[in-house]
Amino acid sequence: MSFQELNNAYFVTMKEALESAAKSMGAEVIITDARHDVSKQISDVEDMLQRGVDILLLNPTDSVGIQSAVITAHEAGVITVAVDAQAEGPLDSFVGSKNYDAGYLAGKYLAEKLGGKGEVAILDGIPVVPILERVRGFNDAMKEYPNIKIVSTQNGRQERDKAMNATENMLQANPGLDGLFSVNDTGALGALTAIEASGQDVKLVSVDGHPEAIKALMKPGSKFIATSAQYPRDQVRLGLAIALAKFWGAKVPASVPVDVKLIDRKNAAGFSW
Numbered sequence: 336m337s338f339q340e341l342n343n344a345y346f347v348t349m350k351e352a353l354e355s356a357a358k359s360m361g362a363e364v365i366i367t368d369a370r371h372d373v374s375k376q377i378s379d380v381e382d383m384l385q386r387g388v389d390i391l392l393l394n395p396t397d398s399v400g401i402q403s404a405v406i407t408a409h410e411a412g413v414i415t416v417a418v419d420a421q422a423e424g425p426l427d428s429f430v431g432s433k434n435y436d437a438g439y440l441a442g443k444y445l446a447e448k449l450g451g452k453g454e455v456a457i458l459d460g461i462p463v464v465p466i467l468e469r470v471r472g473f474n475d476a477m478k479e480y481p482n483i484k485i486v487s488t489q490n491g492r493q494e495r496d497k498a499m500n501a502t503e504n505m506l507q508a509n510p511g512l513d514g515l516f517s518v519n520d521t522g523a524l525g526a527l528t529a530i531e532a533s534g535q536d537v538k539l540v541s542v543d544g545h546p547e548a549i550k551a552l553m554k555p556g557s558k559f560i561a562t563s564a565q566y567p568r569d570q571v572r573l574g575l576a577i578a579l580a581k582f583w584g585a586k587v588p589a590s591v592p593v594d595v596k597l598i599d600r601k602n603a604a605g606f607s608w
Contacts (some may be wrong), residue, residue, distance in 0.1 A: 336573070337379050339396035339463070343493075343521055345543055345567050346394070348608045349419070352568040356575055361604070371461060371492070373400040379402055380404040384411050390578045395422040398463045414437055414581045418574040419495040421464035427440045429583050430574040430591045434465040434542075437563035437595045438472025438516070440541040443479075444561045444597060445514045448538055452482035453513030456505045460493040460518040464557075469542055473516045486512065488547070491522040498522035502529035502556065506537070514538045520545035520562055527551060530558050544608060553603045561599040567608055569593060 336353055338346050350366060351447045357364040364385055369376035373396050383391060384407060391408050395401040398421050405424025416427045438447040443457065457473065477483050487505045491498030498517065505510060506529060515530070515537055517523035524543035530537045538559060541548060544564025551559040570593055581587045598606055 336364070336418070337367045337369060337376055337383070338394045339369050339376070339461075340371055342370075344545055345520075345565070345608075349394075352385050353571045353575065355470040356572055358417060369396045369527075374399060377404045377562070380408060386411060388413060390575075390582060392487065392574050392587040393417045393422055393426075394579065395420050395463060395591060396461065400422050413478035414578045415583075416574045416578045418571055419451045419465065421449045426589075428587050428589060429590065430570050430577060431465060431593065432565045433592050434468035434569065434595075435472040435475075437542045437565070438474075438518075439470035439476045440472075440595065440597045441516060441542060441561060441563045442470075442473040442476025444599065445516060445538060445540045446476060446480045446483055449483065449513050451480045454484050454486045454509060454511050454515040455516065456487040456489070456509065456512055457485060458498055458501060458505075458515060458517040458522050459488055459490045461524065466493075466518045469518050479579070483514075490519070491525065493498075493522045495521055495528075496591050497527035498525035499529045499608045500525075502526040503533070505534045506530070506535055510535070511534050512537050514540070517541040520548035522561065523548060524551065527557075527559050542595075544596075544606065546607065549603050549606055550597065552598070552600055557600075561597055562600045563595045564606065565595055565608075566593060 367379035402423040522542035
């Protein structure tokens with residue numbers, strides 16, 4: 336499996352679930368970390384193909400940029416399933432969260448907590464389909480509240496430090512900011528640091544269900560109020576199952592959407608990936 340990054344508990348959880356599933360069936364697993372570099376990811380995939388892999392699980396760092404690697408894998412006769420993030424090219428299947436729903440649910444929750452009015456901002460991320468879909472879902476939720484205005488969008492690249500800096504810039508430029516949507520929890524945790532340091536009353540929502548995010552939103556008076564939780568273990572297990580079915584000659588669906596669940600302080604206790 337080629338990951339877009341492994342400096343993130345979400346993908347580490349996915350990696351561990353894959354290793355466990357592969358061990359139970361006696362399969363060898365090769366894992367690479369693209370570190371958000373699509374050129375490295377393409378090179379990693381080419382190396383895997385040279386090693387004669389039967390199945391490629393792909394978590395792309397750039398949904399469009401990875402297309403050449405998908406084509407190469409297809410031409411080599413390797414079963415290729417994208418997991419978590421969609422990829423352009425001749426995939427056998429895609430397994431991923433309902434990311435539009437994730438953004439929409441988080442947006443709806445934020446809007447209700449703001450009483451349907453105020454200024455909000457978006458902490459964006461890398462150009463992969465899940466991120467684009469989360470933002471689209473959030474934007475659609477905001478359209479239902481004409482008294483809420485999106486005043487800023489900045490890219491935190493889903494990384495804590497970059498997200499913290501981007502949030503600091505948005506807070507300084509928008510002193511009346513009431514709410515913030517982050518496309519992932521790692522970025523949201525950076526944003527939370529900036530919000531707390533600013534002393535501004537900004538409500539924060541996000542996507543993932545990261546263990547640290549769950550802890551943060553359970554704290555009394557936390558500015559972090561909700562996250563649309565994903566299920567990384569289920570996604571990679573489904574991805575492997577779909578790939579195996581195809582490998583053994585079965586017809587498989589083009590995509591397998593996985594539900595998300597909105598987590599707030601009321602239902603956070605006991606939730607984990």
